[in-house]
Amino acid sequence: MSSVTVADAVAVLRRGGLVAFPTETVYGLGCDAENLEALHRLYAVKRRPSDHPVIVHIPGADALDRWSHDASPSARKLAEARWPGPLTLVVPRSDRVSDAVTGGRDTVGLRVPEPPIALELLAAFGGGIAAPSANRFGRVSPTTATDVRHDLGDDVDLVLDGGPCEVGLESTIVDCSTEPPAILRLGGIPTDEIATILGATVDLRIDGAVAAPGTMPAHYAPAAEVIVVEAGAAAARAAALLASGRRVGVLAADPVPRDLPAGVVVLDPPGDVDEYAHVLYARLRDADRQALDVVLAVPPADAGIGAAIADRLARAARGSAQ
Ligand code: TXA
Numbered sequence: 001m002s003s004v005t006v007a008d009a010v011a012v013l014r015r016g017g018l019v020a021f022p023t024e025t026v027y028g029l030g031c032d033a034e035n036l037e038a039l040h041r042l043y044a045v046k047r048r049p050s051d052h053p054v055i056v057h058i059p060g061a062d063a064l065d066r067w068s069h070d071a072s073p074s075a076r077k078l079a080e081a082r083w084p085g086p087l088t089l090v091v092p093r094s095d096r097v098s099d100a101v102t103g104g105r106d107t108v109g110l111r112v113p114e115p116p117i118a119l120e121l122l123a124a125f126g127g128g129i130a131a132p133s134a135n136r137f138g139r140v141s142p143t144t145a146t147d148v149r150h151d152l153g154d155d156v157d158l159v160l161d162g163g164p165c166e167v168g169l170e171s172t173i174v175d176c177s178t179e180p181p182a183i184l185r186l187g188g189i190p191t192d193e194i195a196t197i198l199g200a201t202v203d204l205r206i207d208g209a210v211a212a213p214g215t216m217p218a219h220y221a222p223a224a225e226v227i228v229v230e231a232g233a234a235a236a237r238a239a240a241l242l243a244s245g246r247r248v249g250v251l252a253a254d255p256v257p258r259d260l261p262a263g264v265v266v267l268d269p270p271g272d273v274d275e276y277a278h279v280l281y282a283r284l285r286d287a288d289r290q291a292l293d294v295v296l297a298v299p300p301a302d303a304g305i306g307a308a309i310a311d312r313l314a315r316a317a318r319g320s321a322q
């Protein structure tokens with residue numbers, strides 16, 4: 001474990017540096033949300049197009065009105081119910097939010113992360129921390145401090161190590177600037193839970209490439225090609241790929257598909273759907289470490305966080321097809 005402290009991280013943020021920190025979803029690459037120079041560097045390190053907005057992390061629901069202007073009753077209900085938690089709310093922005101954060105939009109994405117170390121950092125810093133996931137644009141998000149160092153090296157000034165992220169998939173993004181609110185990205189909180197909190201149905205706008213760049217069709221991709229298959233088709237597909245000389249892995253929850261041909265690498269299978277989310281990105285990274293050419297991924301059932309897993313696998317598959 002590192003001997004780096006929250007106070008060290010605050011000092012780096014105050015002088016405009018970049019700090020990677022753990023959230024319950026994935027590690028974020030953070031900077032002072034009100035420092036334009038720091039924001040420019042953040043985008044450069046991320047290799048992220050400047051019109052793609054970043055989320056501002058805030059210390060608690062009581063900071064909502066500092067960062068938003070006239071947040072709707074729906075936004076307040078969701079914040080009250082699920083902050084801290086894996087939930088990002090898109091709301092009209094307040095004057096302290098610059099175009100550099102929102103890519104010129106008049107809305108801002110806000111979220112209160114859950115781990116004590118993240119909340120401690122936010123409380124001690126006092127301001128908002130703008131943070132995308134701490135990976136290069138379009139690649140697999142990091143769920144450990146080691147992943148962050150591997151991906152970003154010296155481009156990040158300090159990494160706060162809080163161990164592996166509990167949820168393992170990015171936050172659910174709900175656009176509360178419209179009524180009814182719309183889900184822009186599936187994530188840690190299932191759609192039916194959002195609807196229950198609101199006491200109403202919600203729209204799904206998860207395919208809008210412009211609505212939220214994390215929802216671009218191709219994203220979250222490892223170097224290996226990802227192919228999504230049903231469990232029953234995995235063995236035949238693996239055999240065909242092996243016959244063409246490719247190194248093949250299978251990612252599936254326990255019990256893994258039967259009758260897989262010899263030579264297939266079975267990536268350590270998660271036991272249930274929550275564990276699948278927790279280990280998904282780590283397994284995709286394992287596939288790259290083992291220099292696999294192809295990962296045959298069997299998605300879990302569509303319920304709960306399973307929908308978000310299936311979404312990420314589909315995008316990883318499209319990403320690797322390019
Ligand atoms: O779980 C998470 O949300 C992680 C942790 C670090 O908090 N962060 C994360 O950030 O996934 P990033 O930058 O990889 O994805 C942020 C997503 C993007 O899809 C972006 O388009 C969307 O949030 N977003 C941010 N502000 C927005 C806005 N004003 N309108 C629409 N989408 C927005």
Ligand code: MG
Nearest residue numbers: 132133141214
């Ligand atoms: Mg990301």
